[in-house]
Amino acid sequence: MRNKLILFSLIAMCIEFANAQFILEGEFRPRTELFGNGFNYRYQPGGTTSGREGTTPYLGTSVRAALNAKYLTETYTVYLGVQEVFQFGDRPQISAAGNGNFRIQEAWVDLKLSDKWRLKFGRQPLSYDDQRILGGLAWAQQARTHDVGILKFKDNGFAIDAGYSLNTNGDFAGDNIVDTAALFSYRELAFIHANKKFGNVSVSALLLGNVFQNGQENKAGLFTGGVHIKGAFGKFGLAANAYFQDGDRISGDGLSDIPVEGAYLASLDATYKASDKITVLAGGEIISGAGDNGPGFFPLYGTNHKFNGLMDRFYVGNHAVGNGLVDINLGAKFNLGKGYNLTLKGHNFTEESGNANTLGQEIDLVLAKKFKGFKLVAGYSQFFESDDFPNPAGNPVAKDFQNWAWAMLIIKPKLFNGTKK
Numbered sequence: 288m289r290n291k292l293i294l295f296s297l298i299a300m301c302i303e304f305a306n307a308q309f310i311l312e313g314e315f316r317p318r319t320e321l322f323g324n325g326f327n328y329r330y331q332p333g334g335t336t337s338g339r340e341g342t343t344p345y346l347g348t349s350v351r352a353a354l355n356a357k358y359l360t361e362t363y364t365v366y367l368g369v370q371e372v373f374q375f376g377d378r379p380q381i382s383a384a385g386n387g388n389f390r391i392q393e394a395w396v397d398l399k400l401s402d403k404w405r406l407k408f409g410r411q412p413l414s415y416d417d418q419r420i421l422g423g424l425a426w427a428q429q430a431r432t433h434d435v436g437i438l439k440f441k442d443n444g445f446a447i448d449a450g451y452s453l454n455t456n457g458d459f460a461g462d463n464i465v466d467t468a469a470l471f472s473y474r475e476l477a478f479i480h481a482n483k484k485f486g487n488v489s490v491s492a493l494l495l496g497n498v499f500q501n502g503q504e505n506k507a508g509l510f511t512g513g514v515h516i517k518g519a520f521g522k523f524g525l526a527a528n529a530y531f532q533d534g535d536r537i538s539g540d541g542l543s544d545i546p547v548e549g550a551y552l553a554s555l556d557a558t559y560k561a562s563d564k565i566t567v568l569a570g571g572e573i574i575s576g577a578g579d580n581g582p583g584f585f586p587l588y589g590t591n592h593k594f595n596g597l598m599d600r601f602y603v604g605n606h607a608v609g610n611g612l613v614d615i616n617l618g619a620k621f622n623l624g625k626g627y628n629l630t631l632k633g634h635n636f637t638e639e640s641g642n643a644n645t646l647g648q649e650i651d652l653v654l655a656k657k658f659k660g661f662k663l664v665a666g667y668s669q670f671f672e673s674d675d676f677p678n679p680a681g682n683p684v685a686k687d688f689q690n691w692a693w694a695m696l697i698i699k700p701k702l703f704n705g706t707k708k
Contacts, residue, residue, distance in 0.1 A: 308360070311703040314353040314370075318428070318695040322347050325670050325689030326598050348375040351428040353392065361399070366411075368393035372428040393432055408436040413450070413588065415480050416491050416515040419528050419552070422590030431588065435476065444484040452476040474500035488518035493530075495587070499537040507535035507544045511587060513552070524558040528572075532584055550584040551575045568618040568632060574602070576611020576640035583611045583640065596634045596649040598668045598691050611639030618651075626657040644675035647689075661698040667691070 320326070323344040353370035371389040378386050395409030410432050412423035424431040435452035453475055475498035482491040495511040513530030532550040556570035572594065576583040586602050595601045595614050602612070618632030630653045636646040653666040670689035 308358070309703065309705045310357040310359075310701075312355045312357075313700045313702055314351060314355070315698050315700075316351040316428070316695065317348055318350075318693060319346055319348040320693040321345075321691055324691060325600075325672075326668075326691035349373070349428050350375075351430075355393070363399060364397040366393055366395050366397075366409075367391070388429075392430065403440055403442045405439040405441075406436065407439060410434050411437075413478075414590075415448075415493065416482075416517075417526060417528070418590040418593060419515070419554075420493060420495065420511060420513070420530060420587055420589050421478070421480075422588065422593070424588075424590045424592070426590065426592040433476065433588075445482070447479065447481040449479050450477065472499070474498045474506070487520065488516070491515040497587070501537055505537065505544070507537045509534040509536055509547060509585070511585075522560040524560075526554075526556045528552060528554045530584070536582070536585065546581045547585070548581055549575075550582070552584045552586070564622045564624075566620040568616070568620065570614075570616050572612070572614045573639055574612045574614075576609055576638060578640050583609065596636070596668070596670070597651045597653075597666065598649060598670050598689075600649070600670065601636070609638075610641035610644075612646075613637045613639050613643075628655045629653070630655075642675075644677075645673045646676050647672040660700075661696065663694070663696055665692075665694040 321344055349372065351370060351372050353368060355368040356366070358365045369390070370392045371385070373386055373388060378384075391410065393410055393412070395407060395411045397405055397407045399405055412430065412432050413421040413435065414423040415421045422431070433452055434454065435450050437448050437450040440447045452473075454473065476496070478493065478495040480491065480493050482489060484490075492514050493512065497509045497511075498506060499509065500506045509532060511530060511532045513528065515526070515528050517526040518524070530552045532547050535544040535546055537544065552572070552574050554570065554572035556568070558569075559567040561567055574584050574586070591602045592599055595612060601609075601614075614634055614636055616632055616634045618630065621629040621631075623629055630651075632651045634649045634651075636648070638644045638646060648671045649668060651666065651668045653664065655662065655664045668691045672689050
């Protein structure tokens with residue numbers, strides 16, 4: 288009944304505002320992937336392992352189906368987005384129930400307070416700069432949103448956002464006001480993001496504070512700060528990140544605090560437009576690992592699939608452990624004409640701390656083709672694992688067959704676009 292009411296409300300809005308500035312869009316994004324051969328087998332000492340000998344790979348298809356409505360006036364914008372993420376075969380054909388994955392993905396209002404000030408409040412993605420610390424995680428079918436209010440100021444090439452979120456999902460009459468033992472969850476989030484453009488150079492600064500909590504007593508505060516710089520200089524492009532962390536985290540069991548001191552992330556990426564058809568890519572990133580001052584850097588809420596190889600072996604669901612990472616990468620983008628684009632990238636991974644072991648190399652290949660009204664994207668990745676990769680003993684690893692393949696359709700139909708009279 289609840290799902291029907293949401294859909295009925297969207298239809299009613301479309302009819303009511305047929306002569307207003309109302310936009311209704313859809314999204315249908317199926318993705319088929321080859322699992323079981325090393326994708327998302329995480330670098331986690333003593334934990335999960337790599338693809339093992341004798342395992343049988345399999346194909347799985349997931350779908351994001353979404354409906355997004357936006358209503359714009361001179362003084363405010365209202366946005367409502369609903370979506371369901373489902374797997375092929377996750378519901379029996381004649382079942383009367385769904386899979387429980389239908390939800391309100393976004394619901395926010397953006398109020399115009401003046402020509403320079405706005406207030407955006409509700410469930411929304413946080414996506415800044417290259418999405419290294421705060422990102423929408425659009426690769427994941429479910430994506431990522433926050434329940435947050437943001438005060439925004441913008442004037443003459445300078446922009447500053449100040450946001451705050453307080454999550455109190457629990458029993459207010461008992462001790463469990465909020466349970467955020469999981470590192471992705473938080474009791475409080477507060478941030479300030481500032482950006483200033485100087486010609487072809489953009490400079491951003493981020494200050495981010497998190498409070499993690501498990502019950503009434505156990506709280507931990509973590510502070511993250513840093514800068515992102517991006518610039519274009521003729522045929523060359525440069526982008527750099529520098530972030531540090533200090534404070535405490537909640538342990539994986541939620542029973543103790545883990546002190547963090549001097550953890551850091553630093554990266555530099557360069558591009559060179561060799562021709563109209565070829566762009567060369569080169570970069571490196573250092574993420575601090577566990578040491579005498581506690582655990583390493585925690586990337587928090589970034590779009591981590593975008594970094595450190597597409598096979599998600601590092602910092603995707605395993606932020607809290609490991610000896611950090613040094614990622615040196617080289618690649619190229621090719622414009623093949625007729626809507627075809629090809630990206631090829633290679634990575635070399637080593638540990639940042641501990642014994643600084645070599646973890647392996649990865650090659651990522653992505654081919655995209657644009658059609659009229661939709662897009663097809665496919666990829667293949669191969670991971671060449673070293674003998675130093677920290678797999679638990681007694682698990683024979685298929686060293687030569689750590690790979691992943693996928694194909695995805697992206698279609699975003701414009702269902703309705705009414706102009707306000």
